[in-house]
Amino acid sequence: MIGYVQQPPSLDVRGVRYAYPDGHVALHGVDLTVPRGERVALLGPNGAGKTTLVLHLNGILTPTGGTVSVGGLTVSRDRDTLAEIRRRVGIVFQDPDDQLFLPTVAEDVAFGPANLGLRGAELTARVDEALAAVGMAEHRDRAPHHLSFGQRRRVAVATVLAMRPEILVLDEPSSNLDPAARRELAEILRGLPVTLLMVTHDLPYAAELCDRSVILDAGRVVADAPTLELLSDERLLAEHRLELPYGFVPRPS
Amino acid sequence: MGAGHAHMLYREASSPVHRLPPEVKIAAMVVFTVAVVATPRAAYWAFGGYALLVVAVAALARVGPRWLLGRALIELPFVLFAFALPFFGTGERVDVAGLSLSVDGLHGAWNILAKGTLGVLASLLLAATTTTRDLIVGLDRLRCPQILTQIATFMLRYLDVLVGEARRMRVARMSRGDDPRFLWQLRGFAAGVGALFLRAFERGERVYLAMVSRGYTGRMPAVWQGAGAATAGQWAAAATVPAIAATIAAVALVLT
16 A cells, blocks of 8 residues: 555564573563554463563563564663663553552652653643543542552553553553452553553453453463454363363353 | 551641741751750750740640650650669769769759750651651752662651561461460561561562663652742741750850
């Protein structure tokens, strides 16, 4: 098509291999492409290498082989590149108490954009925008430890949204949430206009939020297909220690 | 969980003292304490003057005497030594109510007690009118090294988390029948402390990872620090108390 410019994918992982310093190989050549605007679930049992892969996405770990590109920019050890990569990749860690380390919600949400050099009214606007996106605007001056767990997780999402990321990476977003908080978070995530990579072993949550899923096991991508298709394949799930909750039948909503 | 008791010393109110920016209050408290400590112990009238200043500030801050004195008891273990001085002091002795006391020791005890109490009361007034968070902001504005204010900030944020963790571990221990009564039964408790240290250490690593993921490069960005910094007028207003104290100290030094 004339005049058509292809946008680089939000995330492009090519042949990433990683061995820990003790020699244990965690990733055996992982390939994963997430086009802009898509929501993808990264499934896998404990110890499959999911978190290791996540730490490669923003250059905290450096692959021993292969490359990671975010929106066309390849991760490297260069300081400026790393700073831009960390703006583009917003990681929400599993425990909000790890992510929220400042005495008030607003200060914590401001931490990321302030590291990007924003100050004053611009910074305040960014903070308010991010908190509004997760429905926590009225709690901006509260202390994180006075919030409920679900609220803290939403604030944790806001802390990376405030950096206007290219891709949002969530590590076990549904863990420790009660059903209502779980639904609220799903509604918020569905409404966000960003690319989403969700690391989880909560299969119904993946089915609810992501059209496409990738299964990672023993450091390899072993399946990459529409979520419902994967979840209907009992043998595939059993092979990789994934299980649907009792009574759950995947079907299109 | 773990919420609500972070303000042991802070007293929520809206008074002129509460509204002062934290840095001027910290500076005023330090200057006041230095003046008190520099005063010769025999200038009794000067300590009366300082006490009046404390009462005036307390009244202005709407902090009641009962609240203040109750919390001032914290100095007791530190001044206990002062009570022994009159008995063990040497030199000239006087008889008070049948007890032979050393004059020098009495002076020493008075010195410790008066200066200690005034210092504690001044600190309590600062804490009663300033939240912990504001105290750190104030220290930061007074150019306190960032490493110290950062440590204090982390402590403020994670103290409750740690206390919560310790409490849950204790409940879990008790639920399995651990009921230490004697020192040699503290094995479970000691192991708990060790586990808590490891958890805190690991959490520190995860917090750092999460910070780096948001672009942290070793320096905290200055967020809204300029906003609300003290004006010259506020400095002047808060300076009255330490100025009076310094004058009293100077006069006392000259007269004795």
